[in-house]
Structure formats: structure tokens, C-alpha cells
Amino acid sequence: MSDKSAIVMRERCQATVSKRWAKEPRRCKFTTLRGIYCWQHEQQIRNFRIKKSNKHDGYGLFSTEFIPANKYICGYEGDRVVTHDNIKNPFMLKIKKRPPTYIDASKTNIKQEGRWVKDPPGSNNAEIVLQNGKAYLYSIKDIPANTEITAAHKIAEEPKAEPEPIPKRRILKKPTHRLLPRRKPQTKTRQEIIDERYQKKLKIRLQFIRKLFHDSNFAKQLGIKVNPKKTITIPKQDDSTIDQYHKRLEKKVKEQEKALMNYINKNPQAKVDHIKVIDMIDALIKKKKPKLQEE
Ligand SMILES: [Zn+2]
Secondary structure (H helix, E strand, O other): OOOOOOEOOOEEOOOEEOOOOOOOOEEOOOEEOOOOOOHHHHHHHHOEEEEEOOOOOOEEEEEOOOEOOOOEEEEEOOEEEEOOOOOOOOOEEEEEOOOOEEEEOOEOOOOOHHHHOEOOOOOOOEEEEEEOOEEEEEEOOOEOOOEEEEEEEEEOOOOOOOOOOOOOOOOOOOOOOOOOOOOOOOOOOHHHHHHHHHHHHHHHHHHHHHHHHHOHHHHHHHOOOOOOOOOOOOOOOOOOOHHHHHHHHHHHHHHHHHHHHHHHOOOOOOOOOHHHHHHHHHHHHHHHOOOOOOO
8 A cells, every 4th residue: 555656736725824913814835745735724624644554554544533433524536537558556546447537546636535535454444435425434333542544445336325415515623713803903002001010900999988987887897877978089181191181190099098098097996007098909909809880
């Protein structure tokens, strides 16, 4: 089962690759002497590997995933040839007696992988079935992943595999990067993201302080009267620059921290300073992880 009759054709991999930074998907840059995809794409798109066999001295077709019995594997493609010559080429598959008609799969750059399925001594796990004048490979037993697919190089007279509609493409378990949705282009700059995060943090802090004023349990623990009417309006950016806005937010936070300090110190026994209030708010935010409420 040597590959001496093969016509080796170098093919640029026909897969396309999407890159985040490129507008258009590009064609894979690798070339191959075995089929139409580089080995990575052969595996990713087709779930096959074409590699050196340990059953014969040529290349063989290996499935990278489990194929149950009686399933379509791939096509046996090639040029249709009518000849009365005595054929010795193992890639020529006789499909008709009169006139003697063959599928010539000598060229390596054939789309379907059937040509790589060899017929070494021993039992086979697949067979070639003729359907509407075309040849296809079907499994005749369960084929574990990473097993070479082998079949007799003749049309199965009585197919063990029940011919079924040919699927367009074998279903992939995981989507390839080609099928994944493209990531949205990043429109914000790094600085904008940092600024937004900072603003969010300050706003959450203001909302949290307001909640503390309204929290009757909190007031009870501190031995003070709850202040449900306390309002804190969160400044809006409006026309101010980012820096101005940050200063306004920071000022408001400081103001409200001090207001909370005074509120707590309404209990004559409590003696908290600004630093203590800051620490207390930090600890509570860390514990309760409040989210920003839209308002
Ligand atoms: Zn490729």
C-alpha cells in the first residue's frame, strides 16, 4: 500500500482565519501536500488527521473523534476515467464494468479524504458504497477516535452500511474560531475605562452612605435615631471636564462621610473621627459588595 501512484500537489490551506485586528478574514498561510487543509484545519474543520500509518508504509486517514458504525465518513472523490487498460494504480476505484469506469483519486489535493483510506491486510472498519454514481465511505463498525480508517478498494456489493443522505459537513463538537462571533471593536481608551471605574466607585460609595442613614438597624446598633429623610444627590457630569467632575464627586463623598460622622456622634458615647468613618464604610462595602443603582 505505498503511495507511489499518487500525484503530489501542493495546496495552500483553504481555510480562512479571522483575526481580531483584521477587517476581513484571511486565508490560512500554511500549505499542505495532503488534501486542501493544513493539518490544524483538517482537524478543526473536518475532524480528520492524515498521517503515517503503522499498518502500511504510506499515509492513512485517522478520525479525531469517535465514529459509530454505519455512519457516513467522507466521500471518495477524483476524476472520472473510462479506460480498457489494465489498471494497477491503487487510487483508481472501479465503479462500473461497462464501459470500465473508474474514479481516479491519484491527486493529493482532493477535497474529500476518501483517497487516504487504505486497504492494508487485516480486517477493515469501513467500506466504499456507491450512491448515484458517486462513491462514499461508511463505517462498518464503531471506530474509536484516533484510529486509522481502512476499507477494501472496491465498491461494496452488498453494503453493510445502509446508505443514508450525505450530510454536507460533519458536525463539529466545538465551534472553530471561524464560527465564533467576532468581538466588538474596543471603542473606549484605557484611560476612559479607568475614569469610568473610578466614578462608579465614588457613586456606589455615595449611594451606600445614603443607605446607612436610612438603615434603622444601623441606627439602633449605634443608639441613635434613624434619619429616613436624608437625601444625597449624586452629582452629574454635565458640562464639566472629567477632572472637574472627579473633584466634585470626591468633594461630595468627603462631605457625606463627615455628615455620617456627625450622625453617628449624635450618640454622646460615640466618638468617631473622619478616618474611622472612612474605614468603617470601606469595611462595610467590602463585605456587602453593593452595586451601582441607576438613578
Ligand atoms: Zn490552515
